[in-house]
């Protein structure tokens with residue numbers, strides 16, 4: 432593997448992503464991780480990431496003693512390069528001006544750039560620069576503003592780049608990282624088939640003859656986990672899908688049709704009446720979320736107890752939930768679980784005594800999607816937009832009722848099916864319909880109507896922390912509006928949400 436020591440750069444995760452895309456397994460550890468911790472990963476190469484600090488700051492984070500002496504290639508990126516240079520006896524100073532953005536390399540060569548040809552555009556973001564080269568190092572790239580843009584010491588196999596090869600703005604950065612893997616002698620066999628084989632072997636070793644319980648939400652992570660566990664332990668798995676009545680049109684049937692034929696022992700629990708009862712008259716969004724979370728635990732616990740004893744609880748926890756980075760560890764390798772709120776199994780009582788199985792702890796979402804493809808999860812589930820745990824309840828503003836949920840389900844289905852039909856679905860990160868409590872006057876035929884307003888929302892985003900409203904074509908919106916008012920008689924007005932996040936959130940509640 433390649434170990435990436437994180438010194439706080441916003442791009443650190445991208446380095447891991449790039450290596451994995453190149454077929455090499457890599458992990459992120461905090462920049463100050465102990466030597467022992469690093470050695471646990473059997474590193475064949477180490478990357479020192481960028482970061483906001485200056486190497487001459489007293490408080491700058493530094494790798495543990497002994498890391499630089501390891502007999503493996505080390506690549507320093509930005510801050511990492513400056514640290515390597517300074518430790519080897521070179522000099523680092525504040526540059527005359529801050530260099531930010533794209534820069535053309537005026538010259539490049541050496542092992543890191545082997546086989547790369549033509550212009551090389553590099554993404555820069557630094558205020559310090561290496562001003563005096565340490566002994567044994569050679570400058571292998573420069574730009575107009577930065578004479579020392581890349582360095583190498585082929586004897587000790589220490590390499591440094593001032594720019595960020597991991598970002599898309601450095602188009603040939605991937606080739607450079609591939610060269611580093613080559614230097615490290617890392618086998619590039621980390622692909623989905625390989626991952627599936629390893630995960631199945633790991634699960635079998637962990638679970639043995641034990642019984643495993645899994646909550647299926649209908650999303651890609653838990654569905655894929657269901658398929659993987661069915662392959663690994665077959666009938667020892669029981670997957671429970673709770674129908675809380677807040678699902679989309681036909682969702683329950685779709686999940687059943689996707690998983691049962693592939694050998695997942697799936698039990699559907701009809702808990703619609705309980706959820707509806709508990710939510711009766713509740714209009715506060717946070718209150719709704721709490722009640723849904725509580726009811727979910729109740730239903731799941733009752734089912735778990737009714738089914739007999741289980742040794743393991745499986746969860747679809749992903750790598751971003753547990754990453755140990757300079758930004759603060761969210762979990763730890765020893766298994767203190769970081770429970771995803773939307774799986775809602777975090778509040779299960781201790782006496783159920785579950786041990787956790789979390790095969791996806793080392794994976795990113797797109798790796799799970801790739802595994803899903805190989806395991807045969809249908810495309811419409813595999814590439815589905817995220818859907819919140821509280822479901823349509825937080826898209827029906829205010830107090831919900833059976834009738835309102837039914838209206839919303841039909842509006843949502845017309846909008847989402849329309850997006851798919853017009854080839855717009857994959858271009859949006861998330862799309863949703865909202866049933867507002869607004870009633871307004873309209874006219875249909877010769878009749879005056881007084882009905883609800885539905886809102887449509889579609890966004891594009893990378894991380895769901897910020898989002899842009901999707902610029903859907905007017906003609907498409909017109910078609911959706913027509914279909915909705917014609918097919919859903921309780922609606923006489925359709926609006927499209929043109930607010931970004933911030934200031935609005937993606938969901939309306």
Ligand code: XMP
Pocket residue numbers: 720772773774817818819820821861895932935936937938939940
């Ligand atoms: P907001 O509305 O905060 O949503 O911009 C960001 C993302 O989170 C999802 N979301 C939730 N997911 N339980 C969930 O599992 C929730 O209570 C919840 N609230 C929002 C939302 O769908 C979007 O993808």
